[in-house]
Amino acid sequence: MSMDLQRFHATYFEESREGLDAMEAGLLALEGGSLDPEVVNSVFRAAHSIKGGAATFGFDKMAALTHVLETLLDEIRAGKRALAASALDAMLGSVDVLRALLAEAEHGKPSDPSAVAAVHARLEAELNGTAEEAAAPAKAPAEAEPEGWRIAFAPSPSLFMSGNDPLRILRELEHLGELDVDARLDRLPAFAQLDPLEACIAWDMGLRAKVPRSAIDDVFAWVVDDCELDIQPQQPAAADAVAAAEAAAPAAGPGPAAPPAAAPAGPVAVPASGHAGEAESSIRVSVDKVDALINLVGELVITQAMLKQVSGGMDPAQAERLFAGLELLERNTRDLQEAVIGVRMLPVDAVFRRFPRLVRDLSSRLGKQVRLRTIGEGTELDKGLIEKIADPLVHLVRNSIDHGLEMPDDRKAAGKDEAGTITLGASHQGGHIVIEVADDGRGLNRDKILAKALERGLQVPDNPSDAQVWDLIFQPGFSTADAVTDLSGRGVGMDVVRKNIQALGGEVQLESRDGHGTRVVIRLPLTLAILDGMVVSAGGEVVILPLSHVLEALQPQPDDIRTVAGEGRVLRVRGEYLPMLSLADHYGYHGGQRESLVVVVEGEGRKLALEVEELVGQQQVVVKNLERNYRRVPGISGATILGDGRVALIVDVGGLVRLRQQSLPQAA
Structure with a gap:
């Protein structure tokens, strides 16, 4: 009986992509000094699965390459050969080639035969022992690492006031390895005298992981001046027996016997895998x-x-019964909407996990030492946004490494750690997800940016603030790089980054301190499908204000409205003067009554007072793409269909802020 195997191709391609991601993550973990046998086994299993499917479906080039890779991994996990740096480099190269072969099998996109042959030859050379001499020096640094660390951490009472959280520090240490924690309560007062704003608990910790001292220093970098900290290496004689058992495991027999001792750590090391029961209850x-x-x-x-x-x-x-049914329908509709959107939500780790490899390759190419730190990888974001945010983030990380971080000698001369740090973070704030890319490099040079702007004839405000100066690098083609390369200055393409983020309904902010680094903050809506909006009337038309941008609504008094030279009309709200903007005038609406209400909104870190006629109400609206169906309109992020069939425009608050800034009188 014949069987049509092509109907299984889609599943194989998807699983193979996941397997290659797992292989790359595992190999990078091994390169970083991980000695967990389960990591080697996970890489081996991924290669084995890809090889088996490739052989079944007749993808001969993939099957041949993964056969050599699988053989090499099997000997490493069985203890027959040391894990050499050259072998790791060859295996990482094979991941890139396998991705190309997978694209060839799936989409017919030809791979590079010379690249396939070169990687195949490198793997064969590792198997034949030509690179054995490199194995010993490659292992030397790992053997020089202590077996673990003993850490005594006593925060100062005022630690909370600086915005730091000791529990966050403990969680970051857990990412480095197995952590034993004992709390010291000798400073804890009686309950009646307890002050929730003071840190009273200290900790003694044992970290069982072969990691460099610098990795631990990074965890405590933000609190080093607000605590008593003692970090001591744990010598091999005092190490946990588990480490010794892992070292002896290869001698006990073939490779598969080793994993059971380390198996419980599997779900922790790879959170996305979950438990076996979870895998059985999921579908593609x-x-x-x-x-x-x-x-x-x-x-x-x-x-x-x-x-x-x-x-x-x-x-x-x-x-009465109809109204009761409509209220129930409204609740059920909202619950259904949230559940369906939840199906599309994926952890932002789907984007973050591509960066360890990118950082490794770029830092090697540029001769820099770079450490990647990720925070909030489990934060969820709509799948459509995840796919579109990847390219802007890649651009920002590349520029941070190339233009932001200094060379090791320069960092050392400036009193910094020779290894620079790139931080990728994600968190939820209100109805938004906030993603940041930060580095601890040289920062932006204000004078150099202003000089370049004047050289190019750009308009610059009188006595510009730092934020206005940083905003200049978002001008098309703006760059302060001395030499143009494929990785040149931070300004190249930053206008494209902002444009892409704005197309997703988001906004970009940039912060920098000379000599201390740069931080780019991206704010995005959680989903592009549905939003909560405030419905207002302006010029006889209905418009929607995204509720996540609305701060308050009020009826201004005539005495609170002023006209300021160079700023236009402003409104005083509790001692703060906010620029005013009439929605009817801005959008060219000429009907309706006199605007008597103000809605205070915030976008891109700036507040704006929008004049409206009436607050109609609050409701969920379905976002329709205006650009796809008409054209892009400045100050408008989309449109929606109201209950009576009318089309209402959705205000782009960030766009209004930018348009008003551009319309202000400026001096060169």
């Missing part, structure tokens, strides 16, 4: 099917809004 669903479901839920939200609006004109006494 086409993204197109999920998108179709979200579109249907969006139409249901519009229909529910229409029914609610129509029912508003009915007599409540006669339609």
